Amino acid sequence: MFRKHLATTLTVLLAVGIGYVGVSYLFFPAATAPQFGMAVWPEGDAATFLVTKGARDLASGLVPLALLLTGQRRALGWVLTIWTLVPLGDAALILSTGGSTVTALAVHGVTALALLVTGVLLLTETRGVPAPVAAGRPELAGRRG
Numbered sequence: 001m002f003r004k005h006l007a008t009t010l011t012v013l014l015a016v017g018i019g020y021v022g023v024s025y026l027f028f029p030a031a032t033a034p035q036f037g038m039a040v041w042p043e044g045d046a047a048t049f050l051v052t053k054g055a056r057d058l059a060s061g062l063v064p065l066a067l068l069l070t071g072q073r074r075a076l077g078w079v080l081t082i083w084t085l086v087p088l089g090d091a092a093l094i095l096s097t098g099g100s101t102v103t104a105l106a107v108h109g110v111t112a113l114a115l116l117v118t119g120v121l122l123l124t125e126t127r128g129v130p131a132p133v134a135a136g137r138p139e140l141a142g143r144r145g
Helices: 002-027 029-036 044-069 073-082 085-096 101-123
Strands: none
Touching: 002 029, 002 044, 002 073, 002 101, 029 044, 029 101, 044 073, 073 101, 085 101
């Protein structure tokens, strides 16, 4: 039961965290962008990239919450495990453009690790399948075969 609670808590924290980042990029892109870790940000029309990043991050927060709320824990585990590639890609982008190594590893690397751990926790949860009640044999109720 602890694993399930831990996976749920981590999922909510990750979802709310990235959702907050998305909203920040949508409404306060200039203030939020430097925290991403890149050395130089696009300006002018190219800065609309930040709105795209905000939309991506907001959706990345809403999808896990939707899967969690609908009880799709196994699908959620696969989504989070696969989404490990997103912060790894962000870290690679930062490192390849001369951005902050500390941010690439501390923010994006830790996020990737948290996604992977949470995804694996969800994928390895044991499913509690109730035992069928034996017809006419109440002494067998609750037993597993």
